[in-house]
Amino acid sequence: MRTIGRMTTTHYDAIVIGSGISGGWAAKELCERGLKTLVLERGRDVQHIKDYPTMSLRRWDFDLRGENPRAWNEVNPLISRAAGYDATTKHFFVKDEDHPYVQEKPFLWVRGYQVGGKSLIWGRACARWAPMDFTMPQRLGYGIAWPIGYDDVAPWYGHVENFIGVCGSQEGIETMPDGDYLPAYELNMVEQHLRRVLKDKFGRHYVSGRWAHVTEARDIHLKQGRGTCRNRNLCMRGCPFGGYFSSNASTLPWAAKTGNLTVRPHSVVHSVLYDETTKQASGVKVIDANTHEELVFNAKVIFVNASALNSTLILLNSKSQRFPNGLGNDNGLLGKYVGFHNYRAGMGAEIEGFKDAYYEVYKPAESIIPNFRNVHKQDADFVGGYVIFTGASRRLIDDNDTHGETIGAKYKEAISKPGKWTAYMYMQGETVPKASNHVRLSPDKKDRWGIPQLVVSVGYDDNDDRMVNDFLNEGRKMFEAAGFKNIKTNDSHQPPGLDIHEMGGVRMGADAKTSLLNAHNQMHLCKNVFVTDGACMTSTGSQSPSILYMALTARAANYAADQLKQHGEIV
């Protein structure tokens, strides 16, 4: 990978804004198709392995065994709440003071500004959407139609799964289609029990989840320099084996091997430039993060992959005579219909028995109960579906078998053994995209690069509350049916954002009056600009979205490459 401070050229075939999970995929596909591609990344460079400073440290190597001091968290009250954020991973997250934004409603925006973006620190869940996920919002009247369906995406899911490596079992479940999977993580005894109970008593599925882990390396993974996952379960520090997928381990080095890739870190994109003559985007205006120098790079095609809200921000800030309200924004919908995933509720339970069973050793994965609500018709007092992430394990330092000992040698011996089995569930729920859930540019507040701050006005509604209640009821019923005891439920009311699944803002649709992007993720009104990250989402579905972004990106990039080959430009 070439990383340059002084550019030798400012003209490229393609520019990709962002190097995270979708930007990396855009770079890979465009470079493989022979396009000279510039990837602009606002953060610093992070090279695979070399820039993973904590990857091999043991817990006791850290001053506070991995925890951050209180003083650190107090000056980073927002980012320190992000999943997986601690002293072992904090270098892959922003600091609060560096990147202010305006919370019109509570919204905790989690960002990771570096080459690779949040692909270093993502959750790695990779289930496919079901065909109905693309159609239910319109059928039940809580959204517009997607301009594409499952069949359009399915081959691209396969394309991505094969390359990144996704583990999973073939299950034949209607609401969670199978893909091209590596061997699944085995369920433990309690999980197998729950699987049987759900099938027998509810007709529901309990499945080992689908994760971007190379459980058995294929040739394509070895060619990337990646190996089989060793299950260290320290993923978010960066993996020395490339056991999980990240841009850094996979797509970016692959793109670099073509000789067509240039990555420019420290490049804060100000706006996409519109050429009133050609009626296309001519390039991108960049502010160097360190020198604050303004630079312009030109290209025939531009992929916007800056993460959902940042892609929206860049387009809102891309003002021209033709588009005074942001690029392609004649209908005023840019920044609207922002959705997310509802992660508010969870529960835990204790299980008697199964004491003769254990597991070895660590599993960087969870099980999943695919959506069972509103599958063909509305059968609940809310719209949308939810999936449940779940698992079971034996407690550490349990006082269950201490026989009343609380101090001393017998106590120490008892609590050093695996304790009672416990199980948990937490929900990941679809939310309804609404015009009122929106982001816009602050009229007066700017960041240190002179770019308007984003005002985020996104919150829950009654539908979300009813879904939470349904999950809490159904989850309890499933645990009770399995004979689990001491069930404790919790609705955290955590602000949106912590799900790190923000979606929409530049949504796809068949009609230019009600959407910004067409079926190929092209802007209806500026055809050589493609948006293929979370911003493009027409609805949120209930499955983890990253692999859909990757599939849509690969699909759009190949479409763009076809266009350039056929016409010499995007038409």
Place this chain on the structure above:
Amino acid sequence: MDRRELLRSIAALTGCAFIGAERAFAAAADSGAYTPAQIALLDEIAETILPRTDTPGAKDAQVGAYIARYSTACYTPANLNVLRAGLGDIDTRSRKEYGVDFVRCSGEQKRKLLIDIDAEAKRRAQMLGENSEQPPHWFTLCKQLTLLSFFTSEAGTTRVSRYSPVPGPYKGVVAYKGETFWAW
């Protein structure tokens, strides 16, 4: 198994949600750095809770120094004061019952004293419930940090529980025959 799970376990064990940086009470006066004598006292308490047997104990894992470091860096000033005031109380109490400071008590005296204090701490935790604004019992803090410190130390992790830094294939089902748990 991750850190959060470890903290949940410690919470279940002490009957009180794990107290780290999260709970904020009104700030209290800074009581300065731990003295070597206080660290030695923490070591003595921790060793009584988790003594050396055929495997390392709390002193082998330098638990006292870690409790001092952790509570100074992560606790609110109020909780830090609760913990440190408790270290004074325990000497007052051991002098009253046995005529000497805690560190000079016999092993059995130390054990009996801590069993009583542990029971008092559990009763207080029960009384306070989950969302109390009241400060916890000092021994709840002390025991939580003893367990956290010991089972995340090198000695506790690798020589008391089992540890596998690069495990390889995952097995969902293995027969359990009384071994110690897999640490993380």
